[in-house]
């Protein structure tokens with residue numbers, strides 16, 4: 001996906017304030033400037049950042065959050081969203097796609113997500129990922145997204161379980177691929193093809209805006 005996105009697709013990219021997903025407990029919507037303190041407070045947690053790439057530093061400061069916000073202002077189409085707890089209004093997680101704009105991988109996007117420690121273990125991500133996949137496959141045509149993949153470090157069992165429950169297949173293990181915090185780790189590659197998603201039936205429209 002790239003800025004050379006066909007105009008027909010650009011027309012259906014949501015505005016930068018509307019939620020793309022709404023559940024009884026959470027919204028998935030673009031990050032705003034007002035969100036930066038709650039984003040910082042949720043993400044400044046080593047039990048989360050240890051499983052993420054080095055683009056998410058630890059400690060995670062208000063300046064890290066501001067850098068991320070500034071990056072998002074340039075992202076077109078916007079593919080990184082915040083998970084907001086409806087009751088508190090706080091950012092409690094993130095859900096997004098990393099795109100590869102050129103060459104042979106251009107129809108593959110990489111799914112990434114995280115959730116604050118206090119929100120984990122309640123089925124939140126297992127609920128939101130299928131809705132986000134629905135949004136992804138509906139928003140971007142097959143010329144832009146044919147495959148969604150996720151990269152998980154060895155040992156991250158809850159993340160792999162979420163992917164398994166959401167229809168992804170574990171396709172392989174890239175041995176010693178990751179250098180994270182002074183350790184070599186294996187990288188587990190999980191994938192879901194558009195055709196598999198469509199055969200499985202996806203999710204109901206009602207829950208996706």
Ligand SMILES: CC(C)(COP(=O)(O)OP(=O)(O)OC[C@H]1O[C@@H](n2cnc3c(N)ncnc32)[C@H](O)[C@@H]1OP(=O)(O)O)[C@@H](O)C(=O)NCCC(=O)NCCS
Pocket residue numbers: 047048049051052112113114115116119120121122123124125126127150151152153156157158159161162
């Ligand atoms: C991965 C993460 C997003 C999961 O979110 P979540 O909302 O807590 O996940 P859910 O509650 O929907 O589901 C978690 C599943 O993992 C299972 N699980 C949790 N810990 C587990 C473990 N140690 N071993 C095996 N399964 C485990 C849960 O039982 C649940 O499966 P179930 O519904 O069959 O019981 C969250 O833990 C997180 O943000 N982790 C840190 C950041 C991260 O790892 N991001 C992903 C990088 S690839």
